[in-house]
Amino acid sequence: MKIISVVGARPNFMKIAPFIKAIAKHNQVSPDKVEHTLVHTGQHYDDRMSRAFFEQLEIPDADINLGIGSGSHAEQVGHTMIEFEKVLKERKPDWVVIVGDVNAILACSVTAKKEHILCCHIEAGLRSGDMSMPEEVNRLVADRISDLLLTPDLLSSENLRKEGVSENKIKFVGNIMIDTLENNRVKAEKLDIGDIIRQNAVNEAASTFQGSKNKEFIVMTLHRPSNVDKKEVLEPIVRFMIDEVCNDTPLIWTIHPRTRKMIQEYGLLDEVMSQKNLFVLEPLGYLEMLKLNMSARVILTDSGGLQEECTVLGTPCLTLRWNTERPITLTEHGGASVLVGNNISRIREEYHSALAKGRKPVSPELWDGHTAERCLKAILDHK
Ligand code: UD1
Numbered sequence: 001m002k003i004i005s006v007v008g009a010r011p012n013f014m015k016i017a018p019f020i021k022a023i024a025k026h027n028q029v030s031p032d033k034v035e036h037t038l039v040h041t042g043q044h045y046d047d048r049m050s051r052a053f054f055e056q057l058e059i060p061d062a063d064i065n066l067g068i069g070s071g072s073h074a075e076q077v078g079h080t081m082i083e084f085e086k087v088l089k090e091r092k093p094d095w096v097v098i099v100g101d102v103n104a105i106l107a108c109s110v111t112a113k114k115e116h117i118l119c120c121h122i123e124a125g126l127r128s129g130d131m132s133m134p135e136e137v138n139r140l141v142a143d144r145i146s147d148l149l150l151t152p153d154l155l156s157s158e159n160l161r162k163e164g165v166s167e168n169k170i171k172f173v174g175n176i177m178i179d180t181l182e183n184n185r186v187k188a189e190k191l192d193i194g195d196i197i198r199q200n201a202v203n204e205a206a207s208t209f210q211g212s213k214n215k216e217f218i219v220m221t222l223h224r225p226s227n228v229d230k231k232e233v234l235e236p237i238v239r240f241m242i243d244e245v246c247n248d249t250p251l252i253w254t255i256h257p258r259t260r261k262m263i264q265e266y267g268l269l270d271e272v273m274s275q276k277n278l279f280v281l282e283p284l285g286y287l288e289m290l291k292l293n294m295s296a297r298v299i300l301t302d303s304g305g306l307q308e309e310c311t312v313l314g315t316p317c318l319t320l321r322w323n324t325e326r327p328i329t330l331t332e333h334g335g336a337s338v339l340v341g342n343n344i345s346r347i348r349e350e351y352h353s354a355l356a357k358g359r360k361p362v363s364p365e366l367w368d369g370h371t372a373e374r375c376l377k378a379i380l381d382h383k
Contacts, residue, residue, distance in 0.1 A: 001094050001380070003048075004038075004088070004093040005019060006099075006104050007039070008068075008080070008102045010050065011100050012099050014053065014305070015122060018179050019099070019122065020060065024291065024371075026174060038056075038060065039108075041065075041108075041288050042065050048284075056178065065133050068083070077107045081107045081111045085115065089310050093117060093342050094116045097379070098142060103138060105121065109142040113145045120148040120149075122176055124142075124150055124170075125143065127325055129219045136325070139248045143163075148382055149169050151173065152174060153175070157170050173366065173375050175369060181312060182369035185290070188288075188294065191291040192224070201279070203275070203278070203280040205276050207278075219299045220252070220299070221256065221301045222256065240344050241253070243340060244323070244348065251279065253283060255278070255282070298317070298355060301318065305316050311328075312362070314358075314359035316336055317374060318337075322339065324337070328364050330351075337344065
């Protein structure tokens with residue numbers, strides 16, 4: 001069987017790594033080999049957003065890089081479709097496997113179906129109900145046309161049923177990203193937080209950081225257009241972090257390229273960089289971020305993946321969004337995350353209650369480190 005799997009942006013890499021390992025394991029023991037091709041669309045191209053993950057997660061180099069790079073959504077999707085079609089015509093795979101919700105899944109699922117190739121979506125069925133999120137559009141299109149929908153939780157399977165997807169296309173396999181977390185826990189635990197801060201420093205406070213292992217700190221990541229692309233939203237968040245959080249507890253902010261650009265545009269960069277108790281870091285590798293998550297008192301984020309990792313590690317998580325496609329990570333479903341949107345009084349209130357909470361790790365059903373094997377089995381068994 002010939003499988004092409006596709007990655008495009010940072011959150012895809014931790015989802016594809018265990019799938020590739022599962023294929024290698026299958027090929028060692030089975031006479032029916034899987035011939036696998038890894039395609040990188042090239043949406044994320046900075047070493048820190050891409051190469052670092054391939055190295056740490058031991059993902060083999062992509063066989064093909066489409067070199068799409070940055071651009072508007074239409075440019076990214078359009079160029080990916082044009083280049084991916086050439087790959088499909090040449091390689092003629094039996095399956096195209098897509099993961100997550102970035103632009104690659106929209107482009108590559110549509111291209112695959114137009115070439116009459118079977119398509120499997122890993123992490124299917126997540127729904128935020130928010131059509132202003134590009135990821136929601138990507139999920140809806142990919143799930144509507146894919147042949148096999150592998151879901152991370154039963155709420156997602158239910159979403160697909162409600163949309164009328166036939167039962168034989170839906171398979172609950174668990175969360176593949178947690179395979180990567182389990183595979184890397186021990187390695188991450190050994191890292192030193194002082195080293196992480198100094199080695200990834202962007203501002204002076206970080207490069208001259210003296211503390212080490214067990215200091216208490218808060219972690220923040222922000223990259224969604226809804227949080228960073230409007231000054232009237234981003235500025236009050238930054239102000240809250242500087243005026244209220246940093247006063248009390250050190251804050252580590254790992255800064256996404258988009259966010260850094262916007263902070264500069266809004267004239268906030270100098271103030272952020274000169275804080276003494278705010279450690280601004282480059283985007284981190286997988287192991288470094290996992291270590292910070294294991295040790296943080298509270299995480300403030302708009303990332304979907306971090307909500308899931310916080311749930312498994314038990315880190316109190318404030319999600320700076322008004323909705324989530326991952327309700328299983330919310331405290332009302334037993335998870336670690338609370339939705340706080342971008343309203344400062346709500347963020348303040350939930351921040352103080354999160355500080356008072358302890359760490360409570362929870363593993364939702366089938367978030368057990370063996371999802372990738374179930375994904376491959378579902379593809380091989382598909383009739
Ligand atoms: C993309 C995904 C999002 C995911 C996020 C993780 C979509 C629709 N969005 O958003 O779901 O959570 O990745 O990071 O696919 N840039 C660099 N270096 C890079 C890549 C991008 O500097 O390696 C800059 C670009 O110039 C651009 C900005 O970062 O201005 C945003 O990049 P883009 O790929 O458009 O989307 P993300 O916001 O990263």
